[in-house]
Amino acid sequence: MKESASSSDRYFDIHVFCCINERVPGHHRGSCSARGSVALQEYMKARSKELKINQRIRVNKCGCLDRCELGPVMVIYPEGIWYHYQSREDIDEILDTHVIHGRNVERLLLKPEQKIMNPEVPERIELHVGHVDEYSHDISRYELMGEDGKELAPFEPGAHIDLFTGDGLRRSYSLAGDPAVRDRYVLGIRRERASRGGSDWLLDHLSVGDRVEASLPSNNFPLDQTAARHTFIAGGIGVTPVMAMGHQLRLESVDFHLHFCAPDESHAPLLDEVRLIFGDSLSLHLDNGDPAKGIDLDHLLKTPKPGEHVYVCGPLGLVASVREKASHWPDGSVHWEPFTPEPAENTQENEAFEVVLSRRNIRLPVTPEKTILETVREAGVEIESSCEDGLCGCCRIRLLGGVPEHRDLVLTDAERESSKEIMICISRAKAGEVLVLDI
Ligand code: FES
Ligand code: FES
Known part of the structure; x- marks a missing residue:
């Protein structure tokens, strides 16, 4: 049997391939070069020399590695570990943690099956309806249970779960039960006349024994533990x-x-x-x-x-x-x-502006008739959303540049002031403005 090469048999211990492929601006896949890979590859090479590890490591430029949407990307052999990196700090961490100390940099790792950046697809759980009480005026109380009455994930007061409805909608519902009771989530649901279908679907389709997919609990409305x-x-x-x-x-x-x-x-x-x-x-x-x-x-x-x-x-x-x-x-x-979500009177006029999707190096015009969310989706980018009324925070995106017009009810005054994030289902910008989104 042929033996694999030991470390001492290799000319270099570690080969790094950094994609520096360049594409025309506006290409739908973007390119690593457009996101700064050329300068960062040079930095990595120079830094490995300064660290006196350049006898062990070879930092090569290479052409497209076909993971352009995740760029800039590098792959490190012999292990075949992939990283996404954006800054000199990322490079320093890869050199120190991976190259010198032999550990993966978890926060920058790309998984083999990964197709989009930060695929923070919320984990879904399956629940079944254990009990329903119906009250007057289209109000119902649901108890959703896990498999075999097992304990569910804990939740804090103020938390909600999202239910994935059969018609592709996703709706948030606050948890009304006692957080100490761990085998059920209690929801109070009211039929909404202006509903886009979420509440109505639940009230019309879910009865005792039916199953529904849900997110894990998360909390946008916590108790302040410092309050007297x-x-x-x-x-x-x-x-x-x-x-x-x-x-x-x-x-x-x-x-x-x-x-x-x-x-x-x-x-x-x-x-x-x-x-x-x-x-x-x-x-x-x-x-x-x-x-x-x-x-x-x-x-x-x-x-x-x-x-x-x-x-x-x-x-x-x-x-x-x-x-x-x-x-x-x-x-x-x-x-x-x-x-x-009472239809709020929108007194602000919609104007035309532009958004730049920085990770993809794509620039898109946003017309007065469309939201940023619709525009980005039409460009083929998947974005999670829920209320699409600026109420839930689901479509929150990091804002890297530009002056937004915040129209949501999620951000605090301080968050609006700092403008580091934007709800792209509803917030916009003035005519001619360019918003740079971390997408
Ligand atoms: S452009 Fe870098 S992986 Fe394709
Ligand atoms: S989807 Fe709810 S705030 Fe945008």
Whole structure:
């Protein structure tokens, strides 16, 4: 049997091949050269000489390695390890960790089957409907269970899961149950008149025993653990994440109170359960359809108590009012999650601008009729989305340049100010602007 060459038999221990292929600007696959591979290959070569490891390693330029969408790419032999790299820091880490210390640089590794950058495809789990309760006014309470009643992934109060509906939509639902109960996820669902199909599909198609694919829980609306007092304001079905918060807080020695707003008791979702969770820490605000008789936000939010945080979840109008009336509260003490995608009146005109997809070196015009998300998808790039109303944060993309016009309800004021991210389902830019996206 032929023996494989030992390290001492090789002329070089390690061969690195860095793609420096160049393509015409705008090519749909992009190229490594357009993303800076030429300078970085030269840097890697020079740096290996400075580190006095150039007797062991050969850093070669090469032509297209056919993984252009992931570029710049390099492949290192004899192991055949692939890396994506973008900076001198990445090169330094590859030289130090891989070449000198013989360990993979996990954060830069490309998997053999990988086709797109950061394929952070959320892990999907299969759940089945264990129990459904139907209430008046198109409200239902679902209990979703795992296989054989096994424990599900833990969740924090305020978390949601996404359900992948049969018609290709993906909708987020807050988890309303007790985080300590690990064998089920409890959802409160209301049929939405303006729904693009998500809620309706669930209510029309899911009954006890049916199966549905879901994401793992994630949390865009967490409790602030530093707060001395939590004040919750919930409108309608927006009470669901607050219910999970109540479950947790009643075990802790911290003040909390829920102001629950609805037209009348029959329209207050899951009211019996809310009463059990919150007990005396609940105020019901029933306006009988006349907002003037509803919650007095001016009074409630006039003077924050020391360490008090306010959380609002519900229709856009309620969220906007609370944010406005609590605008004098200390930074970071106002938390919100819009819940009902009421069609917001868009007073801003859509203008034409451009986006650059930096990883692909593609420049695309965005017309007033199209969103950035639609434009990018039409160019053949897959992007995850959910609400497509600027409410959920699913389409959040890193912004590398340009001045955006943020229209979402996800980013905080500080995040808008820094403009490091953008919700591409709804946010835009002024005429003539060029937004550089990390896609
Ligand atoms: S251009 Fe670098 S892999 Fe194709
Ligand atoms: S898809 Fe929900 S914010 Fe864009």
